[in-house]
Amino acid sequence: MEHKQLLIIGGGPAGLAAAIEAKKNGVDDLLILERDACLGGILNQCIHNGFGLHTFHEELTGPEYAKRYIDQVNEHSIPYRLNTMVLSIDDQKNVRFISEQGIEVIQAQAIILAMGCRERPRGALNIPGFRGAGIYSAGTAQKLVNLDGFLPGKDVVILGSGDIGLIMARRMTLEGAKVHAVAEIMPYSSGLKRNIVQCLEDYHIPLFLEHTIVKILGKDRVEGVVLAKVDQDRKPILGTEKEYACDTILFSCGLIPENELSAQAKLEMDPITKGAIVSDSLQTSVDGIFACGNVLHVHDLVDFVSQEASLAGKKAAEYVLGDLKKSQDFVSIEPKGKTRYVIPSKIDLKNGKEDVVVRFRVGSVIQDGAIQVYIDGKKIVRFPRRIMAPGEMETITLKREWLSSNPSSIWIESE
């Protein structure tokens, strides 16, 4: 059987950054497996700008941002396979994949999972009504418009205010469609504030918070949609229904990490993020399998995906070269207050050297609040925040010196 030091599953932003960093850190025998026809992943269809502000301090489009990494992959002569999909992984790190060359198996010393995420489809939301044409996940519509060059409809209603939905509200408007409404079941948007302003408000597209779709009309092709206000339990309130004539409905109701392979490899999973449980080296519960990017937890900004993936690449290189010692000496990081989850959820006290970047989301909107770090029950630091919202990922850095006492508990509290 063929062996490799490192396999990277996925050639999107996470996989590319991870591969580059692993190569820079001394791994030569590596391979990226990408299921699509080109590298870059979902960035290829994100033709709007706003990417790279943190990494490159300029505003790039998605394809431009991807190209910066693809160029580096080429400069470093990192091999990749396109149109190649991994079918299964086992806990012995045997990776079985398929392409037009056939089915192959490679036994990898280390694996970086970078498969990204998928959109939650209408069917998973139990939205009642007909199932005609004209119902799309926002990202599917984005591909049809931006990559295939087709307009899927002219009168649009969007359910969910995720970032792709907001971006597509603007995109469809620019292509001549009329976006009649964006409905969001929660009392707050799950998208970035800047997208609410730049994609909805600037185009006078109404956002209806605490609203959902109670009926989709049109047996063959969408003919309309009925929106209703919801109560505190997110149930539609009778009598608040309002019908909109439209030919298209886009769903932007959340992203789900694509972790079916992770389940096969028997990784321990986090029920909240739907991603793997990882340590500060982004290593999962199976030795030598690392995870980063949207397959680990869904990010808002690709810059942070790249940062996280670089760390995974570096740590995977350390693992391959024998520099990442196996450790039992972990302290877990617990989410407290309105913190929903934390990545990583444990820190290696013995071998870890670097400061630890902790990323998380809050469960509801917090005004004039703060993030507080408790180590062994003692408040170590307080980061004030004017506003925190579930739609915006929070990042803090834990200094390694705070951990020198070998603590037995760390809490991250958002209040």
Place this chain on the structure above:
Amino acid sequence: MYDIVIIGAGVIGCAIAYELAKYQLDVLVLEKESDVCSGTSKANSGIVHAGYDAKPATLKAKFNVDGAKRIPILSELLAFDYKNCGSLVLNFSEEGKETIQKLYEQGIQNGVEGLKILSKEEVLSMEPNVSDHVVSALYAPSAGIVCPFGMTIAFAENAADNGVKFIFDTPVETIEKKENGFLINGIYASKMIINAAGVKADFIHSLLEEPRFKIQARKGEYILLDHSASHLCSHTLFQLPSEYGKGVLITQTVHENLLVGPTAQDIDDKEGIDTTTDGLEQIQEKAKITIKDIPFSQTITSFAGLRARGNTGDFVIEESMDNWIDVACIESPGLTSAPSIASYVKEIVVDHFDPSLKEPYIARRKGFVNTKTLSDSQWNDLIQKDPRYGKIVCRCESISEGQIVDACSRSIPARSVDGIKRRVRAGMGRCQGGFCLPKVMEILVKQYGLDWKDVHKSNPESGYIIQKIKEGMKDDGT
């Protein structure tokens, strides 16, 4: 002039076409939708019922028990997915014991083999996730599950392979009685008509005269869960009808999803296949009686179908006018009964025409490639012959371009996105076509030389694309 026109390409029409294709008869199937299996046949429980449910001495009882015996044999011959998983009717009350006993006796009378009444302990050892409120159950080892699309398409393809003609997108609007037969829509002349028009069979009959039966559309809604939930049960789990109503079933499907439903709601609109807030809630509530913790968060889709509920209490299968056979009011257990009904209808036709057997006759059908059941070396052989079998289009179900192209290259080819989905499952997985829809559309464009605007979900009214971007825009941007 055709010998026979079958109206309706659902499972009944296609099963009859399959039976008649064995003879030297000119047979035409007329279908109002763009594909076979587009009505009731596409949205049901996919259950091969054992046959204890129907009243003895009814057509339902007779055809159910016989049909259940035929399906396993046909599934081999015609290569469609079937699994003999057995079923349990679960009883959750002391009073229910009597009904279980009655069902058992009814089953024996109907000729169902292997029936057994199980104690609570026996049920829980077979199905550990069932609620421990269960009191007893009727076990029917002969029950099974079948792919309703797979079976219908298999019948249709084999019929077409043997010369039966199918015409789609053709609703029957007029029927005239002629001296030696009928004239349909002023175009299609036929000596005999077989009315297999599903929920609209009463309307079709009424084009000539009022039928003795009426059909009420009864909506049934379902929730389908991802593969990850399919381990929840291994048998089809029915609820014994009780004070809470008829109950819902929970079953694995042949493709290892978990299916929960149906509701039962009489509606006036015979096109009313929309799901409802109430219906979807009801399913979730009722299913809890059988299994407490069903992970409905793993739902991938919900859908509704219409049963053709007759007012006679039984199937209506008869030569109601000269050279006119109604095959109507085919509600549950219609799918199970289809092969047996078809064989019975064939006898009537053979009596009329006394036709010779067709020679040569193609008895077997080559099924669709199911990569789930292929070994890697078999899959590699396929890829070597046609690399498109190594190019994955639908990532959730691992469906390759080769499989999709094959579905477009058969005697009843897939011509729409739904047609492909029902044949080879591209778009049937957890992302529900989120990733593969544009790719499947592209394959249809390539395969049939279509404009993207002419790619449909199902029928010609269900296009996806309005126009090219910037279409009609002048160079100055107006």
